[in-house]
Amino acid sequence: MLGLPAHVTACLFDLDGVLTQTARVHNAAWTETFDAYLRQRAAASGEPYRPFDPGPDYNRYVDGRPRADGVRTFLASRGIVLPEGHPDDPPDAETVNGIGNRKNVLLLERLRTQGVDVYPGSVAYLKAVAAAGLRRAVVTASANGREVVAAAGLESLLEVRVDGLVARADQLRGKPYPDTFLTGARLLGVDPAQAAVFEDALSGVEAGRAGRFGYVVGVDRVGQADELLTHGADVVVTDLADLLDEGHGA
Ligand SMILES: O=P(O)(O)OC[C@H]1O[C@@H](O)[C@H](O)[C@@H](O)[C@@H]1O
Numbered sequence: 001m002l003g004l005p006a007h008v009t010a011c012l013f014d015l016d017g018v019l020t021q022t023a024r025v026h027n028a029a030w031t032e033t034f035d036a037y038l039r040q041r042a043a044a045s046g047e048p049y050r051p052f053d054p055g056p057d058y059n060r061y062v063d064g065r066p067r068a069d070g071v072r073t074f075l076a077s078r079g080i081v082l083p084e085g086h087p088d089d090p091p092d093a094e095t096v097n098g099i100g101n102r103k104n105v106l107l108l109e110r111l112r113t114q115g116v117d118v119y120p121g122s123v124a125y126l127k128a129v130a131a132a133g134l135r136r137a138v139v140t141a142s143a144n145g146r147e148v149v150a151a152a153g154l155e156s157l158l159e160v161r162v163d164g165l166v167a168r169a170d171q172l173r174g175k176p177y178p179d180t181f182l183t184g185a186r187l188l189g190v191d192p193a194q195a196a197v198f199e200d201a202l203s204g205v206e207a208g209r210a211g212r213f214g215y216v217v218g219v220d221r222v223g224q225a226d227e228l229l230t231h232g233a234d235v236v237v238t239d240l241a242d243l244l245d246e247g248h249g250a
Contacts, residue, residue, distance in 0.1 A: 064201025
């Protein structure tokens with residue numbers, strides 16, 4: 001009924017883009033941040049301005065990764081290396097942390113004005129998973145995970161949260177490393193082989209494969225089903241409710 005293999009007893013859900021429609025809000029904030037920075041660099045160097053591409057640049061270098069990793073990985077793709085700086089750097093500092101903090105100001109502004117929308121199919125799926133007695137965790141790179149889960153009204157459906165703040169405190173490597181998902185499984189008291197990972201990001205399905213989880217569900221929100229499969233998904237759906245319709249498995 002849940003479209004999962006019978007050995008799966010726990011579900012580890014990514015947040016932005018899987019449970020909530022916030023991947024596009026992150027993407028818009030990143031696009032505005034990187035475009036302003038790239039424009040400024042181009043003006044200073046006289047080199048042509050090549051904007052951030054919210055398609056491939058976001059999906060390959062930023063999506064699913066911790067904030068500072070996203071800055072570093074994207075800038076490296078353009079041959080730009082900046083000093084790390086400090087997590088408390090002001091948003092106008094020309095450092096990895098400064099650029100990340102600039103993006104966070106824009107993100108919070110957008111979340112405040114637009115609110116947080118859920119995917120109705122994901123909420124229906126979460127409820128079905130809970131009713132079937134499977135364990136449930138949210139595993140997100142976002143340091144804003146707690147607020148987004150609360151704004152979405154999903155707190156009561158999730159037993160465990162591993163977010164960007166937990167990862168920083170426990171020194172967990174971000175996706176595509178499996179550390180945060182492994183922590184989610186451990187906190188639920190299940191082996192990775194018993195847990196299914198639900199991910200929309202290429203870095204996230206890669207983490208699912210790297211952690212040898214029992215099943216990896218790729219959630220395709222942007223037309224990258226093939227890439228999700230090659231990066232580690234066992235199956236790809238466009239909406240979690242599609243799994244409920246399959247009528248087989250656990
Ligand atoms: O900047 P935050 O809220 O800590 O989020 C970190 C990352 O969290 C991920 O969930 C998003 O896919 C990324 O776009 C984002 O950069």
